Amino acid sequence: xxxxxxxxxxxxxxxxxxxxxxxxxxxxxxxxxxxxxxxxxxxxxxxxxxxxxxxxxxxxxxxxxxxxxxxxxxxxxxxxxxxxxxxxxxxxxxxxxxxxxxxxxxxxxxxxxxxxxxxxxxxxxxxxxxxxxxxxxxxxxxxxxxxxxxxxxxxxxxxxxxxxxxxxxxxxxxxxxxxxxxxxxxxxxxxxxxxxxxxxxxxxxxxxxxxxxxxxxxxxxxxxxxxxxxxxxxxxxxxxxxxxxxxxxxxxx
Amino acid sequence: xxxxxxxxxxxxxxxxxxxxxxxxxxxxxxxxxxxxxxxxxxxxxxxxxxxxxxxxxxxxxxxxxxxxxxxxxxxxxxxxxxxxxxxxxxxxxxxxxxxxxxxxxxxxxxxxxxxxxxxxxxxxxxxxxxxxxxxxxxxxxxxxxxxxxxxxxxxxxxxxxxxxxxxxxxxxxxxxxxxxxxxxxxxxxxxxxxxxxxxxxxxxxxxxxxxxxxxxxxxxxxxxxxxxxxxxxxxxxxxxxxxxxxxxxxxxxxxxxxxxxxxxxxxxxxxxxxxxxxxxxxxxxxxxxxxxxxxxxxxxxxxxxxxxxxxxxxx
Numbered sequence: 001x002x003x004x005x006x007x008x009x010x011x012x013x014x015x016x017x018x019x020x021x022x023x024x025x026x027x028x029x030x031x032x033x034x035x036x037x038x039x040x041x042x043x044x045x046x047x048x049x050x051x052x053x054x055x056x057x058x059x060x061x062x063x064x065x066x067x068x069x070x071x072x073x074x075x076x077x078x079x080x081x082x083x084x085x086x087x088x089x090x091x092x093x094x095x096x097x098x099x100x101x102x103x104x105x106x107x108x109x110x111x112x113x114x115x116x117x118x119x120x121x122x123x124x125x126x127x128x129x130x131x132x133x134x135x136x137x138x139x140x141x142x143x144x145x146x147x148x149x150x151x152x153x154x155x156x157x158x159x160x161x162x163x164x165x166x167x168x169x170x171x172x173x174x175x176x177x178x179x180x181x182x183x184x185x186x187x188x189x190x191x192x193x194x195x196x197x198x199x200x201x202x203x204x205x206x207x208x209x210x211x212x213x214x215x216x217x218x219x220x221x222x223x224x225x226x227x228x229x230x231x232x233x234x235x236x237x238x239x240x241x242x243x244x245x246x247x248x249x250x251x252x253x
Numbered sequence: 254x255x256x257x258x259x260x261x262x263x264x265x266x267x268x269x270x271x272x273x274x275x276x277x278x279x280x281x282x283x284x285x286x287x288x289x290x291x292x293x294x295x296x297x298x299x300x301x302x303x304x305x306x307x308x309x310x311x312x313x314x315x316x317x318x319x320x321x322x323x324x325x326x327x328x329x330x331x332x333x334x335x336x337x338x339x340x341x342x343x344x345x346x347x348x349x350x351x352x353x354x355x356x357x358x359x360x361x362x363x364x365x366x367x368x369x370x371x372x373x374x375x376x377x378x379x380x381x382x383x384x385x386x387x388x389x390x391x392x393x394x395x396x397x398x399x400x401x402x403x404x405x406x407x408x409x410x411x412x413x414x415x416x417x418x419x420x421x422x423x424x425x426x427x428x429x430x431x432x433x434x435x436x437x438x439x440x441x442x443x444x445x446x447x448x449x450x451x452x453x454x455x456x457x458x459x460x461x462x463x464x465x466x467x468x469x470x471x472x473x474x475x476x477x478x479x480x481x482x483x484x485x486x487x488x489x490x491x492x493x494x495x496x497x498x499x500x501x502x503x504x505x506x507x508x509x510x511x512x513x514x515x516x517x518x519x520x521x522x523x524x525x526x527x528x529x530x531x532x533x534x535x536x537x538x539x540x541x542x543x544x545x546x547x548x549x550x551x552x553x554x555x556x557x558x559x560x561x562x563x564x565x566x567x568x
Contacts, residue, residue: 002334008364012350012357019352087348091407094312095365096337252316253274253309 005097006105013079013109024113025120028067032121035063036128039185050187051218056129061212062184064125065146068118069179069204072147073171076110076154081161093252099245103155110151111144118143131215139214145230146207150175152237159250178204183212188220203233263287263323264415264446265311270320272306272470280306282470284320288415288448293441295457295478296450298467299564304450305345307467308417312342325414338367341413345420347400351393355384358392359406366411378406381436398429405433409440416440418449422456434460458482468564482553487562490532492519492539493548502542508535519544 017024040056047055083089092102125131133139161167182204188196199205200221210226213219219226243249265288272281280303288294298304309315311322313333322329324336350358359375379385382402387395392403401421408416418437422430437447437460451457457464458478465475474481497516508531511520519539523530539546 002367004364004367004369008361011364012353012361015357016352086350087344087346088350090314090342090344090348091362091365093314094337094340094342096334096367097365098334248316252314 002095002097002101005095006101006108009092009102009105010109013106014112016079017075017109017113025117028071028117028121029124032063032067032124033128035059036125040128050190051216053216053218054129057131058187058212058216059185060122060125060129060131061215062182062208064118064121064143065204065208065211066179066184067121068114068143068146069150069175069207070171071114071117072110072150073154073157073175075113076107076151077158077161077167077171078154079106079110080155080158081167084158085164089251099242103152103241103245107148107151107155110154111147114147114151115143118147133215134217135214139211142207142211142214142226142230145234146211149230149234149237152234152241156237156240156244159244162250178202179208183208183220203229206230207233262290264290264292264325265448266323267307267311268321270307270310270322271318272303272310272315273318280470281310281317284467284470284472286465286472286475288446289463290446291441291444292462293437293447293449293460295461295464296448296467297452297454297457297464298450299452302467303470304467305419306470308342308419308448308450312340312417313337334367338411339414341408341411341416343404343408343416343418343421345423347397347404349392349400349403352391354389354391355379355395355403355406356388358403359410362407363410366413368411374412375406375410378409381439382406383432397424398426401425401429402432405436409436413445415446415448418447420450420452422451422453466563474563487522487524488551488553490521490523490535491550491552492521492546493517493550494519495545495547498544504538505542508538510535510539 036056036059039059044055044059049055050058083092122131157167157170181199182202183199184204188199188205188209191199206221206226206229209220210223210230213223213226244251265286267284267286270281270284271279273279284303284307296304296307306315310317311324311329313329313336317330322336325339327335327339329336350361353361356375356379359379360370363371363375376385379388382405384399384402384406387399392400395403405418405421416437421433425433437449441447449456449460461478463475464478464481466473492510494517498512499516501510501512501519505519509521512518513520521532521535523532536546
């Protein structure tokens with residue numbers, strides 16, 4: 001194991017984040033606060049409790065999950081895309097570092113950033129609503145598993161993208177709609193039966209449901225299924241990354 | 254001598270290396286080349302000859318299609334950790350993490366190559382390359398020449414045994430060129446093997462111990478520099494005349510003499526490695542025509558002439 005290399009990339013990525021720490025943290029915190037003001041206080045006060053939880057508190061896990069997905073993808077995709085764009089990727093390719101180590105460093109840094117952000121959002125949310133977390137350890141497990149999975153996805157997008165447009169395309173066209181339709185702001189049990197069934201094809205449903213269970217001990221789908229699906233997404237992401245490295249796809253000519 | 258012993262003695266040993274890109278372009282055709290430990294090897298060739306691809310395959314940027322490369326006896330594919338740890342690469346293009354400081358980016362490379370932090374080593378490198386004053390500046394604020402120095406510092410940060418310089422002096426000022434060659438000489442004294450690509454022939458002529466010429470993906474020649482120059486060098490014999498003449502007598506034209514513009518010099522180009530250069534016959538013919546000779550001089554052709562001659566012969 002080339003630990004010095006993992007440390008070098010990880011520290012480099014964290015330092016890059018640290019330089020723009022204000023934007024990195026303030027913008028998600030502000031947008032989350034806005035969601036709470038609008039949905040929690042303004043509209044939420046007129047919405048009845050969902051699954052026994054006030055609407056303002058109900059949307060907390062979903063909002064955090066939404067930000068976690070977006071931040072994991074954008075952090076990781078940018079982290080690997082930028083060296084390709086700037087040409088500095090030559091250094092990583094010529095270094096005595098294995099594929100596994102490269103992924104650990106880049107994905108680890110991206111996941112760390114988004115988990116930190118999620119925790120800051122959680123703290124922000126606690127200012128607006130009464131939060132109690134039924135299963136704190138499981139909450140962290142879901143947080144970390146999801147952050148790693150979507151950072152891997154971001155890593156894949158960063159390697160696939162050959163322009164900044166493509167970097168934005170996938171999160172904008174696929175991830176954000178899936179997150180909004182994945183029960184972030186509602187319980188899928190509120191939907192008509194047909195849409196409930198369709199929703200089950202949306203991977204985000206399982207992530208949000210599992211995460212919400214960790215908070216309120218109530219979920220749209222069984223917690224076991226949520227966990228299994230989360231692990232399955234992680235496995236799929238790992239398989240794709242392994243394939244990319246084995247074939248040298250878009251990295252080595 | 255068996256193959257293994259040979260491979261261990263060579264810093265880089267390339268055998269039967271071919272590279273065909275996905276586009277079908279054959280960048281390298283069955284290249285075999287040994288770089289000796291501690292030498293400065295110049296790889297000369299026109300643009301698009303395959304120099305950068307060759308370096309890329311050794312350093313891990315390009316996947317070889319077939320063939321084998323050993324660096325310090327380690328296979329670059331099967332044993333990439335050991336082989337790559339030995340190599341420092343200065344790429345052709347000026348790249349860099351624009352918002353990083355010089356110190357941070359050079360230290361980053363050291364870590365990437367698996368070496369623990371060592372501030373003294375980084376300090377020495379930065380001072381050698383006149384970068385010490387700039388250590389806390391961001392790359393984006395540096396001039397092109399300074400960025401080139403940073404790339405060299407990065408390549409040296411993990412104290413490599415083999416240094417690749419891909420077109421190191423393209424667009425570089427005289428001062429940096431001088432600094433760079435000083436550093437290269439010091440490295441060589443410490444036993445570092447240096448491989449540089451260039452199309453500036455005077456650079457190879459000045460620096461290299463051995464020269465390889467690559468053209469259209471094939472190594473067409475590998476030779477000691479001094480040998481190459483004497484072996485392939487053509488010489489010009491210039492005969493200065495006491496009195497200018499208007500036309501060259503037919504007997505002299507017949508044996509290959511030319512007259513210069515103002516009629517004061519006769520020029521004869523000959524192959525200095527030939528057994529019989531024909532100079533005696535020539536001189537006899539000149540005096541037979543009644544021309545009186547004021548002075549004689551010979552000049553050796555430069556590596557550039559050799560190079561152009563080689564490529565022309567292949568075309």
